[in-house]
Amino acid sequence: MAVVGIIANPASGKDIRRLVAHATVCDNMEKVNMVRRILLALQATGVERVLIMPDYFGIGTRALDGLTGPFRLNLTVEFLSMNITGTQEDSLRAAGILKDKVDCLITLGGDGTNRLVAKGCDEVPILPVSTGTNNVFPTMLEGTVAGLAAGFIATNRVLPEEGLARHKKLEVYIDGVFTDIALVDVVVLNEQFIGSRAIWDVDKIKHIYATRGELKNIGIVSVVGALQPVQAMDPYGMYVEIGQGGPCVMAALGPGLLVQVPVKSFARLEPMQRMAVSGTPFVIALDGEREISVRSGADVEINLNPAGPRVVDVPKTLARAAAQGLMRL
Structure with a gap:
């Protein structure tokens, strides 16, 4: 069974850089919409189970509430059983729980969020989605694209040597x-x-x-x-x-x-x-x-x-998926 984890940080994209510079604010409702698109894409690739970190805003819960009618999910979505502190430690603890349960881990957050996830997830591949303008490690990705790439890696339809890169x-x-x-x-x-x-x-x-x-x-x-x-x-x-x-x-x-x-x-x-x-x-x-x-x-x-986290190379993964005809019906 292919399982994907999602860690969405509700505090990312809102720090003091919005006051001292002209950084973009990524509100939590946009993160909700991103998670919806990610879930739909994961389902399309054959992922059967998704584990989501709970948070004080309820990003995952709100995302599920909007998936009804033609967008209804067939995959299983569960929330981690953990106490929420509303601090950066939530991401670290969630990564530690998920490392033995998932085949790929999608993060919604900035460099700081991904640093903590990388500390806790060991060898689990990370697909980092940026939710701000000051970030270097995560990239700005449409949720559907992120979900497709993570799904192909999690289901092993694109092999690790074909779609992952080892970062420093x-x-x-x-x-x-x-x-x-x-x-x-x-x-x-x-x-x-x-x-x-x-x-x-x-x-x-x-x-x-x-x-x-x-x-x-x-x-x-x-x-x-x-x-x-x-x-x-x-x-x-x-x-x-x-x-x-x-x-x-x-x-x-x-x-x-x-x-x-x-x-x-x-x-x-x-x-x-x-x-x-x-x-x-x-x-x-x-x-x-x-x-x-x-x-x-x-x-x-x-x-x-040089032995840092394994990261999903999205363009490379999707190019390999296309070459294998994984989107052909």
Whole structure:
């Protein structure tokens, strides 16, 4: 039986970037509509069961309420039995529950949501659907298209080697102990307290460690794209030290928020070579959000690990499905 999980974050697409820049707001009713389209496409590919993370808005419940008449579902939809906290920990716990139950996991959220899901889902393939404009790891996809691709992977009609890609991840070690991961970037900030999670003030940035970065990206990794673009599938990453002494680049830190960023130095970040971070105390942001306050004197290292999450390559998966005639009746 092919089973797909859905984790839709009701809080994504609504952070402070909507105030300090011109980011798009993705309201929860649009997420409801996206889940409806995903469910219908999953059913069309032969998926028989879907497990959905519950949330305080009831995205999954509302999606089902709208599927009646000619849009009635025949597949089984169930909600995870878990307590809802209304925090980012819900996504992490849901991924941990789903990792042994599903063949593919669709996420609706931003870089932060997907970071937590990747921490919890082990080797389960992720299909990340973006619900905002500052995201790099997830992509903007129509729900029907996302459901088709996830369904072909879950039913094994498109094989893993044909439709999945292994992405990189960054690992943070403090005093030699593994602490957390990032899928896109680790940013070291000249601060001592976390405060607002989102980053928009370049004057506070000391170091950037990135798995990728292109000019088409919005956010901190646009600095990497302006210096020396790194693609998701490149076997290396990039390190950037912010400060005077090198080139100055124009970077899109947010939608419509173009700023000049002074760069002291930059270099390739090679895989599996831990890089020490000096200058404690500071705050570490993971995938665009402040997460870790580091005490003075702590030993901090960043490692680029090529063995990150398995991600559904949607264009490649759908091209393979078409080549096999999977949509022919």
